[in-house]
Amino acid sequence: MNKQVPHHVEKAMRFEYPHLAEHAKKKHPISHKTIFYMKEYGPHSHIISTIVLQSLKVLLFAVLISSFGGLALERVKETVLSILPFVILLPALNDMAGDFGSVVASRFSAMLYEGKIVGKWMNNKELNTLLFQLIVVGVVVSMLAAIGAVIISQLHGIAISPQDALKVVGITIIDIVVLVMLIFLASIIAGIYFFKRQEDPNNFLIPIVTSIADVANIFVLCALVLFFF
């Protein structure tokens, strides 16, 4: 027998009354995600201001953090820009740092929710495997990229001595290994912190860890270039 749905619930289900969404959720099998989405972007919300206001804070934070990385780059620009392979590698390494940051952050958040992080995290097999996987991928891919960048530079007419080519490959590999370690440390510390505060690490870890990874990449790269060249 069909139960009569009250008029106000029907209206709430059509999202004409966003404040009644919670009530509608109790009456009908509607997911929390749908209710949340409609509350944020439904017919009665101002979508543009909702998006702009919510995103702007995180964006400005990311812009500010990245600018510090840019500042480090600007200070050593003569050295960095004089070594063409690093100019070619810069966006790719930045990309890789961000990608690794999001992989570790999302995987560690999932592990926390699944209750896989119990006791000492250093002894966690799954975490150790992920660390080794990222180090192996990082070393292989960055080595290939560095060799590729050296070849492109040679083709571009910039002569690079074998010694400098080795330095470029070495610096790129060291940069990625240091970054993977930093990303892991940042994800674990921040992840456990937010999880203990009963907040969803998914909402915080990816922006925080990728910003840290991007800036750390530039700082580590600049430091290594200055040290070796």
Next chain:
Amino acid sequence: MHIFDNNFREIFISQIVSMAVGMLAGFVLAFYTGNLLLLPGLLIVLPGFLELRGAISGAFSSRLSSGLFLGVISAKTFNTRLIRSNLVASFVLAIVASFVLGLIACAFTYLLSGIFFVKLILIAVVAGVIANFIEIPLALFSTFYLFRKGHDPNNIMGPFILSTGDLVSIISLAIAMVVI
């Protein structure tokens, strides 16, 4: 647990693709090293600018994917209030964030070298608008295309946006440098 498992393969392949596109962006950047050396503060803008593209277009694509999966956005039409508002919001975000980025770079350049290079703000904003004009429609059509083909855009759009975003950002920055 084995290290060379499915996860390893997925991460490895995605990184190879990402690295190749990133190097293409670097190759474009290499053509403009002269401008980078000549224009003060442009390297301060660069990391933030690359970050912005992924953040704005990635979030845009993610919102669209959620809407498509929830059935709030129809996969048949682009002309809805929700999509139009998302497009406007992404441009507002790009302009405001690029302006702030230019302002920060301008302030840092002044502190670093005593040069007050106001054009840096204009370069950041113009490049931000150009990059958005390319990247946002790309994100919109790709998300819809993937959804219509039965794929989950969330799994593909993240790395896709990040990689294409770098290339588009550097090309836009180069155009803005030349124009201004």
